[in-house]
Amino acid sequence: MPSNYLDDESDRIVRYVPWSKLRKNEEETVVFGPLGAAFALREGEEYLSVTWCEYHDGSEDESLRCAVEKIRSSDLRVGGKARFAVASAAAVKRIAEGAGKRVRIIHEAEADNAAHTAVRNWASLDDELLELIAEDVWGENYSNVEIDALPASCCNVSGRGAR
Numbered sequence: 001m002p003s004n005y006l007d008d009e010s011d012r013i014v015r016y017v018p019w020s021k022l023r024k025n026e027e028e029t030v031v032f033g034p035l036g037a038a039f040a041l042r043e044g045e046e047y048l049s050v051t052w053c054e055y056h057d058g059s060e061d062e063s064l065r066c067a068v069e070k071i072r073s074s075d076l077r078v079g080g081k082a083r084f085a086v087a088s089a090a091a092v093k094r095i096a097e098g099a100g101k102r103v104r105i106i107h108e109a110e111a112d113n114a115a116h117t118a119v120r121n122w123a124s125l126d127d128e129l130l131e132l133i134a135e136d137v138w139g140e141n142y143s144n145v146e147i148d149a150l151p152a153s154c155c156n157v158s159g160r161g162a163r
Contacts, residue, residue: 003107013117014050015038017038035134036130038138051115065147065152066115083141084141087137
């Protein structure tokens with residue numbers, strides 16, 4: 001079965017960002033976005049785990065909500081104050097390539113998340129590039145409350161997601 005690479009401008013990926021990896025004001029009442037550390041690989045990880053929004057049919061808001069529902073129903077423990085950072089797959093690739101790094105974004109379903117996607121060759125990114133990516137590419141982020149306010153759909157698999 002051929003790999004399903006994500007690189008279209010319309011392909012969006014979402015990453016769960018725990019409260020501890022968010023950029024906040026001193027009072028921790030305003031969240032500005034994720035820290036670069038939210039995108040650093042942990043020891044032993046071979047790729048950055050994300051979830052592909054357009055795996056699902058529907059509007060942008062519906063497919064985002066469906067992707068987050070996949071994350072919530074996975075083995076990952078989602079905290080109440082955490083956020084979900086959204087980026088264009090093409091923008092992630094562009095900024096990495098601009099720094100001389102070649103990443104591949106591949107839909108790789110997992111048993112607990114059919115929309116799971118791997119960002120491969122991510123380990124070569126340094127802290128400075130991760131901070132730039134966090135600010136410039138993953139700046140769009142949503143709280144659990146904001147996700148729950150998005151329109152719900154039946155989360156059918158899209159034509160591309162079914163490949």
